[in-house]
Amino acid sequence: MAGWTSSGAVASDTEPQLVDRGAKPSGTVVEVRGVQIGGRTVDLDSSPCAVESAEQLLATATAVRDSGAAILRGGAFKPRTSPYSFQGLKEEGLELLAWVRRETGMPVVTEVMDTRKVEEVSAHADMLQVGSRHMHSYPLLEEVGRSGMPVLLKRGMSATLDEFLFAAEYVLKQGNERVVLCERGIRTFEQSTRNTLDLNAVPMLKRRTHLPVIVDPSHGTGHWWMVPCLSRAAVAVGADGLLVEVHPDPDNALSDGPQSLKPERFDVMMQELRPVAIAVGREISAPRH
Numbered sequence: 295m296a297g298w299t300s301s302g303a304v305a306s307d308t309e310p311q312l313v314d315r316g317a318k319p320s321g322t323v324v325e326v327r328g329v330q331i332g333g334r335t336v337d338l339d340s341s342p343c344a345v346e347s348a349e350q351l352l353a354t355a356t357a358v359r360d361s362g363a364a365i366l367r368g369g370a371f372k373p374r375t376s377p378y379s380f381q382g383l384k385e386e387g388l389e390l391l392a393w394v395r396r397e398t399g400m401p402v403v404t405e406v407m408d409t410r411k412v413e414e415v416s417a418h419a420d421m422l423q424v425g426s427r428h429m430h431s432y433p434l435l436e437e438v439g440r441s442g443m444p445v446l447l448k449r450g451m452s453a454t455l456d457e458f459l460f461a462a463e464y465v466l467k468q469g470n471e472r473v474v475l476c477e478r479g480i481r482t483f484e485q486s487t488r489n490t491l492d493l494n495a496v497p498m499l500k501r502r503t504h505l506p507v508i509v510d511p512s513h514g515t516g517h518w519w520m521v522p523c524l525s526r527a528a529v530a531v532g533a534d535g536l537l538v539e540v541h542p543d544p545d546n547a548l549s550d551g552p553q554s555l556k557p558e559r560f561d562v563m564m565q566e567l568r569p570v571a572i573a574v575g576r577e578i579s580a581p582r583h
Contacts, residue, residue: 310459310503312466313473318504324472326444327401327420329364329579331474332506336571337535337579339403339446339508340560341367343550345387348394353542355398357557361564364579365421366391366400367446367537369549371407373427388418395420403446409437416443426451426478426513429461439468446537448476448510455495459503474506475499476537479514488516488553491524496531508535512553518544521555522563529570529578538563 311317323332331337340358345351345368355366370387383390391402403421406412407428415422421444428434429450438445445465449458462473477496479489491514499507511524525536541547541554555563564578571578 310456310463312471313459313462313503313505315502315504320504322471322473322504322506324444324474324506326365326403329401331508332534334576335579336529336533336567336576337364337508338362338564339365339367339535339537340540341369341537342541342547343512343539343554344369344548345383345390345404346548348390350542351390351394352397354540354557355394355400357542358540358560359398359400360581361557361561362579362581363560364400365403366394366398367403367423368394370404370415370418371411373405373407373425385414388415392418403444406434406438409433412437412441416441420444421446421474424448424461429453429458432461432464435461435464436468439465439470442470442472444472444474445470446474446476446508448478449480449495451479451481451489453480455498455502459499462503462505471505474508474535475503476508476510477514477533478510478537487514487520489514491515493524493527493531496528496533500532506534507532508537509533510537512537512539512550512555516553518553518555518559521553522559522566525563526567526570529567529576530574532574536567 340363395402401420404419405423406415423446426448479491482490509528511521539554540560544551544554568578
């Protein structure tokens with residue numbers, strides 16, 4: 295099947311058009327309140343999985359900022375498999391994220407799950423996350439596209455790269471190309487890890503699209519002790535950034551404690567990443583105080 299573009303040219307509906315590398319061979323750099331994703335610097339987005347309290351959020355944000363993290367991600371609304379699991383602080387969580395941004399100077403990214411919440415979340419955050427469970431929510435993709443906000447789009451747990459790129463196409467089709475793709479592991483038959491982190495996706499996506507690509511080794515493995523080595527591997531294969539979960543007390547975290555690094559382990563990991571980045575012609579974002 296084929297359709298017609300506004301210019302009168304025939305456009306195929308079997309390949310995404312706007313995200314294609316050929317549309318912008320030089321690549322796209324997405325700026326989030328002064329932080330550039332997709333340039334020479336490999337940026338670290340770090341966070342607790344969920345916003346739990348003011349004390350927990352500020353302690354985490356200050357620690358990761360001082361280690362070199364550029365952006366703070368925290369979940370105010372938490373989509374969970376079980377309806378009885380912690381669902382996030384919701385509106386209170388948004389207020390806490392905005393407060394910590396003022397305290398630390400770090401840009402904030404948080405998830406939006408509902409088209410009706412896009413305006414509210416946009417008022418508190420600097421970047422909207424569309425999570426793995428909502429990658430196929432096409433009305434939501436269109437709404438975040440219309441918002442004009444930077445968008446962090448996470449790959450669905452069973453999504454092919456074609457499906458992933460078409461999801462991004464929904465956002466770009468609304469006139470918003472400020473999209474960052476996130477590989478976060480896919481569901482396979484392997485049960486020793488939470489997901490299978492598909493690092494093949496990074497060079498393949500970089501070849502196929504002009505959009506920046508980052509990697510989430512926390513959800514990709516489910517084990518905190520695997521995060522540093524997979525982070526090094528992600529930088530080595532060309533990732534533009536990393537999304538790493540950090541918590542001051544993982545054993546008592548309300549969400550995803552087993553995959554969260556303690557702040558001191560995150561700091562060590564940052565030091566280990568720097569020579570890897572240099573070896574592939576990149577650099578890691580510097581600490582900010």
